[in-house]
Amino acid sequence: MSTTAAPPTSVPVRPTVTRKPVGRVSALGFKYLALVFFAMAVLTPLYIVLVASFKGTAEADPSNAWALPDVWTFDAWRQAWDQLLPNLKNSLYLVIPATLISTVLGSLNGFVLSRWRFPGSDVVFLFLLFGMFIPYQAVMIPLAQLFADVDFPTGIPRLAFAHIVYGIPITTLIFRSYYATIPEELIEAARMDRAGMLRTYWSVVLPLSAPAFVVTAIWQFTSIWNDFLFAVFLITDPSKWPVTVALNNTTGSLVTPYNLQMSAALLASLPTLVVYILLGRYFIRGLMAGSLKG
Amino acid sequence: MAEIVLDHLNKRFPNGFEAVKDLSFEIAEAELLVLVGPSGCGKTTALRMVAGLEDISSGDLFIGGRRVNDVPEKDRDIAMVFQNYALYPHMTVAQNIAFSLKLAKRPKAEIKKRVEETARLLSLEALLDRRPKQLSGGQRQRVAMGRAIIREPKAFLMDEPLSNLDAQLRVHMRGEIEALQKRLGVTTVYVTHDQVEAMTMGDRVAVLRSGELQQIDTPTNVYDRPVNLFVAGFMGSPPMNLARATIEADSGRIAVRLGSLAIPVPDEVARDRKLEEWAGREVIAGIRPEDLEGPREDGTLVGSVKIEATIDRVEALGSNLLGFFTVDAEPATSKGIAEATGGDLEEVALITREGTPFCGTFEPRSAIRLGDRVDVSVDTRRLHFFDPESEAAIRG
Ligand SMILES: Nc1ncnc2c1ncn2[C@@H]1O[C@H](COP(=O)(O)OP(=O)(O)OP(=O)(O)O)[C@@H](O)[C@H]1O
Ligand SMILES: [Mg+2]
Numbered sequence: 001m002s003t004t005a006a007p008p009t010s011v012p013v014r015p016t017v018t019r020k021p022v023g024r025v026s027a028l029g030f031k032y033l034a035l036v037f038f039a040m041a042v043l044t045p046l047y048i049v050l051v052a053s054f055k056g057t058a059e060a061d062p063s064n065a066w067a068l069p070d071v072w073t074f075d076a077w078r079q080a081w082d083q084l085l086p087n088l089k090n091s092l093y094l095v096i097p098a099t100l101i102s103t104v105l106g107s108l109n110g111f112v113l114s115r116w117r118f119p120g121s122d123v124v125f126l127f128l129l130f131g132m133f134i135p136y137q138a139v140m141i142p143l144a145q146l147f148a149d150v151d152f153p154t155g156i157p158r159l160a161f162a163h164i165v166y167g168i169p170i171t172t173l174i175f176r177s178y179y180a181t182i183p184e185e186l187i188e189a190a191r192m193d194r195a196g197m198l199r200t201y202w203s204v205v206l207p208l209s210a211p212a213f214v215v216t217a218i219w220q221f222t223s224i225w226n227d228f229l230f231a232v233f234l235i236t237d238p239s240k241w242p243v244t245v246a247l248n249n250t251t252g253s254l255v256t257p258y259n260l261q262m263s264a265a266l267l268a269s270l271p272t273l274v275v276y277i278l279l280g281r282y283f284i285r286g287l288m289a290g291s292l293k294g
Numbered sequence: 295m296a297e298i299v300l301d302h303l304n305k306r307f308p309n310g311f312e313a314v315k316d317l318s319f320e321i322a323e324a325e326l327l328v329l330v331g332p333s334g335c336g337k338t339t340a341l342r343m344v345a346g347l348e349d350i351s352s353g354d355l356f357i358g359g360r361r362v363n364d365v366p367e368k369d370r371d372i373a374m375v376f377q378n379y380a381l382y383p384h385m386t387v388a389q390n391i392a393f394s395l396k397l398a399k400r401p402k403a404e405i406k407k408r409v410e411e412t413a414r415l416l417s418l419e420a421l422l423d424r425r426p427k428q429l430s431g432g433q434r435q436r437v438a439m440g441r442a443i444i445r446e447p448k449a450f451l452m453d454e455p456l457s458n459l460d461a462q463l464r465v466h467m468r469g470e471i472e473a474l475q476k477r478l479g480v481t482t483v484y485v486t487h488d489q490v491e492a493m494t495m496g497d498r499v500a501v502l503r504s505g506e507l508q509q510i511d512t513p514t515n516v517y518d519r520p521v522n523l524f525v526a527g528f529m530g531s532p533p534m535n536l537a538r539a540t541i542e543a544d545s546g547r548i549a550v551r552l553g554s555l556a557i558p559v560p561d562e563v564a565r566d567r568k569l570e571e572w573a574g575r576e577v578i579a580g581i582r583p584e585d586l587e588g589p590r591e592d593g594t595l596v597g598s599v600k601i602e603a604t605i606d607r608v609e610a611l612g613s614n615l616l617g618f619f620t621v622d623a624e625p626a627t628s629k630g631i632a633e634a635t636g637g638d639l640e641e642v643a644l645i646t647r648e649g650t651p652f653c654g655t656f657e658p659r660s661a662i663r664l665g666d667r668v669d670v671s672v673d674t675r676r677l678h679f680f681d682p683e684s685e686a687a688i689r690g
Contacts (some may be wrong), residue, residue, distance in 0.1 A: 023395075050525075183378070183380065185376045185378060185380035186380050186382065186383075188347050188373070188374075188376070188380070189366050189376060189380040189381075189382070189441075190382075191347065191368065192345060192347075192367060192368075192372070192373060192374045192399055193392055193393050193394040193397060193445075194368040194369075194398065195368070195393075195397055195439070196368065199397060203382075203393070203397075204382055206381065207384040208384060291459075
């Protein structure tokens with residue numbers, strides 16, 4: 001989405017030299033001006049994408065990127081939908097299990113590492129943290145090799161497995177920080193009530209974990225959905241491509257159908273948007289409740 | 295129900311800190327033992343060792359005759375009431391109380407019956423469907439108790455269970471816990487900071503100082519016969535008056551000299567403590583505020599020994615009145631007192647350079663005021679004497 005965006009015409013601000021109350025008003029005005037400026041900087045490319053997606057193929061051209069469509073049409077959206085539907089499905093088949101499994105694993109790990117510690121748990125945690133800083137590029141070749149060596153089922157299972165394993169460090173970290181805020185006495189009370197580790201997790205910790213689950217699920221959903229590198233590398237069969245890889249192939253051979261590209265891009269990013277809108281307020285709350293405090 | 299025996303228990307934390315040192319005592323079956331001591335002395339640690347939440351570094355722990363050092367907490371059959379109650383926030387009161395029975399896979403009908411019984415015992419019937427956050431502090435405290443008693447465990451461990459409640463509720467709950475413990479007859483260890491709880495609730499009191507047991511006895515004995523300066527300074531509020539003094543012997547009559555005051559010591563006290571052996575030597579003398587009594591309403595004094603005092607400060611507590619005056623004896627600066635009262639040595643010495651402030655009790659409606667000169671009677675039978683070197687009580 002690298003359209004050459006003209007900078008919005010800036011209104012010159014002249015600070016008015018006045019007494020206090022007015023000074024405060026002008027400071028507030030300046031604050032809003034700055035906020036509007038940055039909001040526009042973020043939203044301008046989106047505007048171009050959005051208008052282009054409603055244009056016809058002929059009309060969608062970088063030369064009139066700023067103009068509203070002369071004729072509003074859903075053609076590009078319809079076409080993108082038809083073309084990407086199988087891949088959208090692939091993405092869902094990938095993202096839903098991978099998100100659920102990596103989140104549940106993170107929750108279990110986080111519980112054990114923060115509240116049911118064992119000798120050497122600090123070292124284990126350190127290694128897990130370390131895993132977070134390994135770039136995709138560094139593991140791709142050994143990963144593919146390993147999959148081939150053990151004859152792992154090809155296609156989406158491979159990709160899902162890779163994302164699950166790769167997600168464990170971050171999901172563990174989020175849950176560990178969240179669980180650190182659960183009072184130790186609560187766990188000890190369960191122990192005194194004769195609950196074992198799994199029982200304590202299931203009956204006491206899990207019911208209190210909703211905020212951390214939301215945060216982690218959104219995080220995992222978004223990053224797995226948006227991933228391109230693992231997908232393009234691990235999946236060779238185009239019919240199994242997730243939407244991100246398929247998106248790359250909406251580029252036409254002779255002319256570039258900008259309207260199609262833009263609507264496809266929007267379509268591909270819609271699910272993460274929906275997830276965020278549905279769960280977003282828990283996301284904020286969850287961050288407040290656990291992750292940031294830890 | 296069972297007796298608990300602590301046999302030379304030690305706790306050394308991974309950072310090397312020794313929180314409990316050579317702790318040995320027994321708690322008889324159905325007894326309520328109160329564990330007191332200043333903040334950080336190891337009360338919680340000791341309790342958690344008994345509960346099994348903290349490993350025992352060395353020594354033996356027996357519950358009901360069985361050595362349980364290596365028995366995990368869930369098999370010790372002990373219930374604990376936490377200071378902040380630690381109720382499960384997502385469960386209702388009924389579910390909180392029933393949790394342990396549910397884990398033990400008791401039949402549904404039995405659980406229901408026992409929850410109802412427990413709720414009745416604690417007047418929680420109307421609250422069974424509420425969540426902890428919909429309860430007041432006192433109600434939460436009762437739920438925490440309910441969670442402990444429904445199991446009919448071998449022992450209760452309670453860690454300052456009333457410290458989060460306001461004064462009135464505390465008095466009420468104190469009585470309820472005491473009555474409940476007597477009714478159920480369950481061996482109980484009760485940790486507290488509170489002087490009143492320590493004096494009134496327990497069959498016996500154990501006083502802890504930096505992880506070491508100082509004295510374990512009935513509340514009255516601990517109060518009346520403290521074994522050392524630390525216990526003397528810790529038990530009682532306001533604390534015992536203590537000052538440096540000299541024992542004087544004159545043809546068989548013993549007196550204790552506090553600065554310019556010479557207070558005769560009754561013969562039976564002198565004999566009992568073998569004070570003759572201390573003649574001419576320095577001791578630390580102590581007397582509790584209630585044994586220094588101002589004139590009665592009709593102006594008469596109770597005791598035969600009276601001293602003259604100039605009032606420096608008055609504290610009216612309603613039920614009685616505390617009057618402070620200075621005795622021109624050197625203050626008894628000791629580590630034990632400083633630790634017990636939470637002050638530090640130099641501070642104590644500084645305040646009291648010109649003598650030692652003593653506290654006496656006066657008629658609540660007596661009109662004593664700052665600067666008044668009044669007679670104060672000394673109940674000399676209640677004098678305490680301590681060895682300034684060892685800080686131990688002189689017992690003869
Ligand atoms: N995990 C630990 N590691 C090291 N030292 C500890 C640990 N837990 C407690 N301590 C130390 O052990 C000592 C006893 O602590 P404990 O909690 O038993 O005191 P307490 O008597 O219960 O105090 P309070 O009345 O304030 O509750 C304290 O000095 C504390 O700092
Ligand atoms: Mg404590």
